[in-house]
Amino acid sequence: MSQARNLITDVAGLRVGNAHDAAIGSGVTVALFDEPAVASCFSMGGAPATRETDLLDPDKMVPSIHGIVLSGGSAFGLDAASGVQAYLREHGIGFAVREALVPIVCQASSFDLLNGGNKDWGRYPPYRELGYQAAEQAGLDFALGTAGGGYGATTANLKGGLGSASATTSSGHTVGAIVIVNAVASVVIGNGPHFWAGALEEGDEFGGLGLPSLVSPELRSLIWKGGPQPATTIALVATDAVLTKAQAKRLAIASHAGLARALRFSHALFDGDTIFAAATGRKALGDEAVEFTEITALAADSLTRAIARGVYEAMALPYSGAQPAWRDRFARAGENK
Structure with missing residues (x-):
């Protein structure tokens, strides 16, 4: 664990804000950077919904970005980035091209259109305004579980949600993760209560139950939503290290191990599993290969823990x-462990 918050905001240089609409059963989570951050991303699901991700490849021109959005709403939710852009532009933040100012805001969206909320929102969905509201709320502390982009999230058998966790490397770099757990499969072993992430739990951050003494073949039976229903677990991992864009890409790729450990299963045809990686550039790498490798490992670990926390902290819609x-x-299993 990193510092007292055990949130991605333990990484110096970023803030997080949430907004949701209880009537539609969906919401938006925004990460804003104090200074433009080097970032990249990698999608491994078969059904991603994203915005402004091509520019994150190492060969593209834009060197850094101003914010990342994780939302519900599937393709409709991609409007949220426009609201965040509006907020940043009002505050004089953006990529300057002569007199034009363009905030660079990247986004991934999860499918939460079948969770029981009223999606008859009229001509335009509410995500642009939710994005603006989330940006207004950005700070160091934020709610987990049924909050922000995780408000309407579900898994195969339990309510999903917004999770976060952080860690510190042996060389003193901080890493963290934030995730919308909207999985097509399950975060718990069998019918629960143990999380697949139990081996990596720190303290009682998601109940303190650890792992069962034996994970039998029956407990490994696949539990999933089934049929042509997209799901999508989307995340941001961040570090205070100074990274290149290519290293940020490698960090995003390596962090997918965190999804694979926390979910049974991930990266399926109906998943949109997408991970952003960002570096706020507050602390240079010393032994570059060794320190960067540890950052990738702990970022994946933090994501595994964050996924379990997102479900553990959630409340039913x-x-x-x-x-x-x-x-x-x-709840009683956690009390009687």
């Missing part, structure tokens, strides 16, 4: 027939 939350089913 206020709709008839809504998915139960982990706390609804297993």
